[in-house]
Amino acid sequence: MDNMIIGVGIDIVKIEKIKSIIERLGKDFLERVFNQEELENISKSKMYYQRLAARFAAKEAIIKALSKKKPLALKDILILNKENGAPYCEFKKKLDVEIFLSITHIEEYAIACAIAQQK
């Protein structure tokens, strides 16, 4: 059925955990998880680690929301921002779903919530 909500997902990530992984593994980790467009989008940000952690949480939330549908890798998912700052999701694979996404982050944690709708 069209426009049916097919799943919801939520995830929380500790900023310190992401920061220590990146300090340890650097580029290897970043390139395993994120696409170039995503890294460029946040590279000059003051809240670099918070925003990376939030995008990691967003990908996990989307994977949860789509778990009944199709297995997805973290890099199949792109998290970007609209001009007004709102986050949105694009897929590297062709998927007939729309994702509604919300992100929040503070010094210690990043949280993301995703709702998946059949297109």
Ligand SMILES: CC(C)(COP(=O)(O)OP(=O)(O)OC[C@H]1O[C@@H](n2cnc3c(N)ncnc32)[C@H](O)[C@@H]1OP(=O)(O)O)[C@@H](O)C(=O)NCCC(=O)NCCS
């Ligand atoms: C957009 C807004 C809700 C963000 O809230 P915040 O508490 O500053 O920040 P949070 O950490 O909770 O959320 C940040 C995330 O919100 C998302 N966001 C930003 N602008 C958004 C928008 N227009 N719509 C939806 N989400 C948005 C982004 O994903 C951002 O994270 P990112 O930059 O890493 O992608 C807030 O700045 C705002 O405009 N509030 C309106 C009320 C207001 O004007 N308050 C100030 C006067 S008291």
